[in-house]
Amino acid sequence: MTDIVPFTGKTLCQVNSELGEGPSYDPATDTAWWFDITGRKLHELHLSSSTKRVHDLPFMGSVIAVIDPARQLIASDEGLFVRDTNSGKLEHLVTIEDKPGNRSNDGRVHQCGALWIGTMGCRAEKDAGAIYHVAGSKVTRLYSNISIPNSICFSPDGATAYFTDTTVNKLMRVEVDPGTGLPTGSPEVLSEPKGHPGGLDGSVCDADGLIWNARWGAATVDVYRPDGTKVQRYATPATQASCPAFIGAKADRLLVTSAWQGMDEKAQAADPDAGRTFELGITVKGRFEPAFRL
Template sequence: MIDLIPFSGQILCDFTSELGEGPTYDQRTDTAWWFNIKGQELHELHLASGHKTIHPLPFLGSVLATIDPTRQLIASDQGLFIRDTVNYQLSPFATLEDKPGNRSNDGRVHACGALWIGTMGQRAEKHAGAIYHVAGNRITKLFSNVTIPNAICFSPDGATAYFTDTDVNHLMRVDIDPATALPTGDPVLLSDESTAPGGVDGAICDADGQIWNARWGAGAVEVYKPDGQKVARYAAPATQPSCPAFIGANADRLLVTSAWQDMDDAARAADPDAGKTFELGIAVRGRFEPDFLL
């Protein structure tokens, strides 16, 4: 087991989300965005000023992608919506699946502008979810029988996708077409984490191709080389970190969301930073998220 590097960062936001998830950063406005899925909220934090806004949502949102300076794409339990950043209007864009008991979970935009987005049962029912590829309004199911889709991210050259089913805890990789983000082969095992503490949750891939993964239940962010070798473990101030995001003008800082979901009063008292959003406090070689291409 690799030694756990102590937390040396800071709390970016004291608000405790039941299920903080889906963080992303818009370098054009120096703004970090994330969701409190269970609270039906979209959180907006301007980094330079510290100004925070919470936007109520009429659904369970989990993933946000920028389209252009005035439009965003949001994935939710009710499908995909386009959000106007000026008047906050939400317009239906596409339906992912006809399963009323399901919601969206983890997802990320590829450099070509296509979105990979996972769905799951609201109570994490076995094999209820799937992972989809969204290119404009064309939706293709990639993988079925997924329980908790997570860790969706892409290599810097756009030729590899990573993902997991947290219920299985196998970090997977699959070759994809860099021009379309569609798989060109079958998924293969990158790292078997089924006997390690915690669950493989949200992930991002840095400029060197390393995978930064939030380890739900283990209070850590773990780093893998593209060959699956684990090379670092950084402590988080909350037991259930959920997803990282590169932030800052140079994408050289790391934001991590967390959650207090499923904690009773005693567990929350023992984990006072659960649900807060924090910065890891280390320098990273990150990348900015691409826009979703309509």
């Protein structure tokens, strides 16, 4: 088993979010964004000044992406919304699915500007969710009967997509059209991590094609080669690490969100960093997220 590299980073945000998720970074403004999904909060952190703001949301947001300098895309339990970056004003773009008991979860924008977004039951009901492809306002269901969609990310050339259903806990890969982000083949198992606790959560793919995965319940971020070989494990201060994002002017730093969801008072007392947001303290070869194309 790969040894765990001790945590040498720092805490970026002391707020203990119930379900910290969906981190992203805008290099144009040097700003990191992430959500507390169940708390209906959008966190904004200007890195160079350490200026922090928290925005209340009228829904459970889980994914944010740049559209242009004035607008952002937010995925939520009520569909996709366009957010005015300065005022925070929200405008409904499109409904993902008509299931009131569902919410959005993990997602990421493909290099072509299309969004892959997963949905799930608010209580993680078995097979209640799906994974969708959204091009502008056109929504296409890709995979059904998903319980907890996670690990959505794409290879640097845009020809491979990765995803998982955390309840199944197999990292999947599928060939996609680099021009559209739509699958051109059938998903196959890339890796079935065994030998330590926890589930595959959010992932991001770096400039070399390495897949950085937050391991919920194991207090680690694990790194996989494109062939599925696990090559490194990095410790996180919180047990329930949820999702990584590349940050900084060179995309060479790694932010990781976490959560205290599902913990009782005793478990939270034993895991005081649960729900906080961290920088891992290592140099990575990341890349910036593409903009969503309307």
